Amino acid sequence: MPDSQPSAPHHVPIAGVLGWPIAHSRSPRLHGHWLQRYGIDGHYIPIPVMPEHLAEVLRAMPRMGFVGANVTIPHKESVLALADVVTDRAALIGAANTLIFRSDGKIHADNTDGYGFIANIRQHVPGWIPDLGPAAVIGAGGAARAVVASLLESGVTELRIANRTRIRAEQIKAEFGAKVVVYDWAQAGNMLEGAITVVNATSMGMQGKPPLRIPLDALAPGTLVTDLVYTPLMTPFLEEAQARGCEIVDGLGMLLHQAAPGFERWFGHRPEVDDELRRAVLG
């Protein structure tokens, strides 16, 4: 139940990231860098929360001085039911990553992953024109949903998608509409034909996982190719795309950019995403 907060004098804003497990999250380092860089008196901490404790923890946080939080695996979907206000894009994606604890006690849930995805591309390829040709998305998990939403919002008129488990891609088509064209996983290489934007939204290629195995022969030079995986920064998929003359964008920038709107809301300063931040996060 929402209740209003009397604001304490000299209140130092606290934010954090809720997940289970949370030890490997890079968000504390990211926000910590910004806090230090801008000389802001605030804190950002990792908070391990088991799924069965999420509701209880969220209720207590505003009373502990928290102004908001990021949420990550496994809470991104379940947090929607616990929020008082859910943005349209979070509802469409079916997940939230950014919470704002409003002064009236209400929890506001947003999803900035799609924003981060597009901002990363625009930063590295300013001349990218999303509606110039089809986009191809490989994967249909939670991250893919944010990518699909943001590409369609950016004006993409044909969005091709293939996923190992086809039904998840069909589900995205059912929710996002006629611009989405589902390809069979065995035909994923074919959907690259004529595509001007290609995205790996699966976890394949991540450290400790096998690389994405899709024939890339149909990739034309100059195609914008990006990967959501950022460990390693240069995935086998990006390496091969680069060798084929494609314009590649690694996935770290999406993580950096998705963090900016939350930081601005919580700490009152629009932070910069630049090489200094990249270096700090890579540590």
Ligand code: ATR
């Ligand atoms: P996230 O929220 O990071 O997207 P997810 O919802 O578990 O995580 O989705 C992971 C994506 O990687 C899915 O598209 C998944 O395919 P399935 O829907 O078939 O599971 C994809 N993926 C993971 N391992 C894979 C593999 N070995 N081969 C092909 N696709 C894989």
